[in-house]
Amino acid sequence: xxxIYILWLxxxxxxxxxxxxxxxxxxxxxxxxxxxxxxxGPIFRKAGEGSYLQFMAPGVxxxxxxxxxxxxxxxxxxxxxxxFLKETLVAPVPRTWIMIGRTLGGATVAMCQGLxxxxxxxIAGFRPNSVAVIPLAILFMAxxxxxxxALGTVIGSSLKDMQGFQLVMNFMVMPIFFLSGALYxxxxxxxxxxxxxxxxxxxxxxxxxxxxxxxxxxxxxxxxAIVLFGVAIVLMGAGAWRFSKIEI
Amino acid sequence: xxxxxREGGDHYLLFPAAHISGALLTFxxxxxxxxxxxxxxxxxxxxxVTNLVKRFGExxxxxxxxxxxxxxxxxxxxxxxxxGKTTTIKMLTTLLKPTSxxxxxxxxxxxxxxxxxxxxFGVVFQDPSLDQDLTAWENMEIHGVLxxxxxxxxxxxxxxxxxxxxxxxxxxxxxxTFSGGMRRxxxxxxxxxxxxxxxFLDEPTLGLDPQSRNQMWxxxxxxxxxxxxxxxxxxxxxxxxxxxxxxxxxIDHGRVVAIGSSRELKEQTKTESLExxxxxxxxxxxxxxxxxxADAMRQIARMWRK
Numbered sequence: 001x002x003x004i005y006i007l008w009l010x011x012x013x014x015x016x017x018x019x020x021x022x023x024x025x026x027x028x029x030x031x032x033x034x035x036x037x038x039x040x041g042p043i044f045r046k047a048g049e050g051s052y053l054q055f056m057a058p059g060v061x062x063x064x065x066x067x068x069x070x071x072x073x074x075x076x077x078x079x080x081x082x083x084f085l086k087e088t089l090v091a092p093v094p095r096t097w098i099m100i101g102r103t104l105g106g107a108t109v110a111m112c113q114g115l116x117x118x119x120x121x122x123i124a125g126f127r128p129n130s131v132a133v134i135p136l137a138i139l140f141m142a143x144x145x146x147x148x149x150a151l152g153t154v155i156g157s158s159l160k161d162m163q164g165f166q167l168v169m170n171f172m173v174m175p176i177f178f179l180s181g182a183l184y185x186x187x188x189x190x191x192x193x194x195x196x197x198x199x200x201x202x203x204x205x206x207x208x209x210x211x212x213x214x215x216x217x218x219x220x221x222x223x224x225a226i227v228l229f230g231v232a233i234v235l236m237g238a239g240a241w242r243f244s245k246i247e248i
Numbered sequence: 249x250x251x252x253x254r255e256g257g258d259h260y261l262l263f264p265a266a267h268i269s270g271a272l273l274t275f276x277x278x279x280x281x282x283x284x285x286x287x288x289x290x291x292x293x294x295x296x297v298t299n300l301v302k303r304f305g306e307x308x309x310x311x312x313x314x315x316x317x318x319x320x321x322x323x324x325x326x327x328x329x330x331x332g333k334t335t336t337i338k339m340l341t342t343l344l345k346p347t348s349x350x351x352x353x354x355x356x357x358x359x360x361x362x363x364x365x366x367x368x369f370g371v372v373f374q375d376p377s378l379d380q381d382l383t384a385w386e387n388m389e390i391h392g393v394l395x396x397x398x399x400x401x402x403x404x405x406x407x408x409x410x411x412x413x414x415x416x417x418x419x420x421x422x423x424x425t426f427s428g429g430m431r432r433x434x435x436x437x438x439x440x441x442x443x444x445x446x447x448f449l450d451e452p453t454l455g456l457d458p459q460s461r462n463q464m465w466x467x468x469x470x471x472x473x474x475x476x477x478x479x480x481x482x483x484x485x486x487x488x489x490x491x492x493x494x495x496x497x498x499i500d501h502g503r504v505v506a507i508g509s510s511r512e513l514k515e516q517t518k519t520e521s522l523e524x525x526x527x528x529x530x531x532x533x534x535x536x537x538x539x540x541x542a543d544a545m546r547q548i549a550r551m552w553r554k
Binding site (some may be wrong): 002003006007010013014017018057079083084085086087088090091092093094240243248 | 330338341342343344345363366367368369371373375376377378379380382386389390391393394395396
């Protein structure tokens with residue numbers, strides 16, 4: 001337990017110390033909220049869908065969590081490069097614990113970022129239905145964070161060097177975001193796109209958040225939670241397995 | 249694990265029961281596999297490497313080496329750059345899987361009983377393995393927790409070691425603000441935080457000033473003498489090997505060229521100093537690890553592996 005805790009603490013401490021990074025990573029979500037939120041707002045309203053800012057804020061919070069948690073998983077590559085990974089790999093504790101500590105640490109950091117964006121979107125004018133739904137939203141944020149921190153660990157454990165990183169960003173993280181329905185409603189999509197959005201785990205995160213916060217749903221709260229929970233378990237298992245196979 | 253006595257099996261005679269009677273001897277031989285599984289400390293070799301091979305693609309970084317390190321001994325691996333020293337240590341410390349051959353550490357196979365083996369050794373790596381975004385103290389702290397050192401002992405030992413290596417005043421500074429020598433010292437202090445059965449030191453003194461080198465070896469020797477820690481080290485400094493190691497293996501191109509005490513090596517090569525003996529054994533050509541074509545190949549092989 002103390003092993004998981006200390007590795008979790010390591011991630012959190014590093015996060016709290018990198019203020020510039022925190023601020024920098026808030027840049028793109030704020031752009032999405034400000035520019036897209038207000039820019040596409042009038043058209044969205046004309047289409048009879050209500051406020052676009054209300055609609056997309058849960059999506060942008062999920063996006064922030066997606067980016068931060070994937071990034072924290074892939075940060076394994078930095079640890080590999082700068083050597084700290086070795087220190088943990090030879091430690092006399094099951095690698096699964098190490099992986100769990102790291103992943104939960106990364107997920108926690110991602111949640112903090114998500115909460116920051118939540119506050120930013122609140123300032124921008126986003127209003128959840130009531131204060132009472134916030135714990136439920138936080139639960140979904142946690143699930144999304146764990147799913148993608150684990151996915152990041154799977155990828156980080158499988159890559160040998162930084163060269164693959166851009167590949168992952170462009171062909172994995174971006175599609176996951178764009179296919180998640182964070183920016184558009186899932187109704188009346190072309191068949192292929194509809195199928196792809198259903199494969200994307202983030203879709204269920206965005207839908208769950210939206211259901212919790214503004215009571216607009218596509219799959220229903222229970223379905224969202226079950227899918228995310230299942231994917232989280234599968235990816236944590238895969239992450240633990242990949243992590244145990246690392247050779248340096 | 250050994251299932252039957254083979255060459256070198258005379259170590260088993262250390263098992264006291266073997267001396268009692270012939271009948272009991274047969275008995276103990278027959279059941280030795282069980283006995284030694286339960287009491288691996290009875291065997292006298294701490295490390296046993298047999299026909300070890302590690303290939304990266306076409307290149308054999310470690311090419312069929314065999315050696316034993318006795319319990320409580322200080323054993324040095326001496327070899328030019330790229331000779332296979334680090335690769336061997338990585339295999340013994342469960343970071344790499346051998347291509348073929350067998351490994352044993354305290355009677356356990358590092359490729360199978362990984363967690364058990366990891367409990368038994370400590371290691372100071374050749375290249376940095378500190379977290380630069382944490383403080384010196386935090387690095388020590390993580391290490392102590394990973395190795396299950398109880399809190400009180402952890403703090404006491406961390407304090408002593410940081411003082412010994414003159415880092416205590418900087419304990420709350422981030423490692424990235426440290427100089428190269430300070431990082432190296434911290435790395436060593438951290439490696440000594442828990443008391444392992446075997447301590448691997450992969451060129452630990454690289455980039456250290458003579459004072460720190462002296463401190464380190466004094467400390468390592470005392471660990472060896474008081475806690476009976478087996479030490480497996482690699483170094484470029486002949487005088488260090490000469491001074492601390494009871495036995496030295498000279499390794500070159502992934503093969504063990506010679507093995508023995510410093511005196512034996514000198515006798516064998518009819519030379520005056522260990523340095524001359526080393527040069528006589530490995531030749532005078534310079535191997536530059538990073539510019540080496542073999543190393544470049546290893547890099548490529550590594551990239552395409554899986």
